[in-house]
Amino acid sequence: MAEATYVLCALASIACALLLLRGYLANRTRVLFWSSLCFTGLALNNLLLFIDLVIMPGMDLSGWRNATALAGLMLLLFGLIWDAQ
Numbered sequence: 001m002a003e004a005t006y007v008l009c010a011l012a013s014i015a016c017a018l019l020l021l022r023g024y025l026a027n028r029t030r031v032l033f034w035s036s037l038c039f040t041g042l043a044l045n046n047l048l049l050f051i052d053l054v055i056m057p058g059m060d061l062s063g064w065r066n067a068t069a070l071a072g073l074m075l076l077l078f079g080l081i082w083d084a085q
Helices: 002-027 030-055 062-084
Strands: none
Touching (some): 002 030, 030 062
């Protein structure tokens, strides 16, 4: 059951990233671009979570998972600060 949740979270993050990117390409609003990059990082985080806990349970990928989540959130924060100026 947990495996299905990991996969669904990854798919939802990928769908959000794609929809935000499509919205950016239609409107050229920079916040949509930074949000799509953030969700791309969160999707990578979810994929690494699935790999870490389901495919290779003996390996510890928590550092890589945290790095991708941090990178995604930092991109969004950077974009929000940049657009506020």
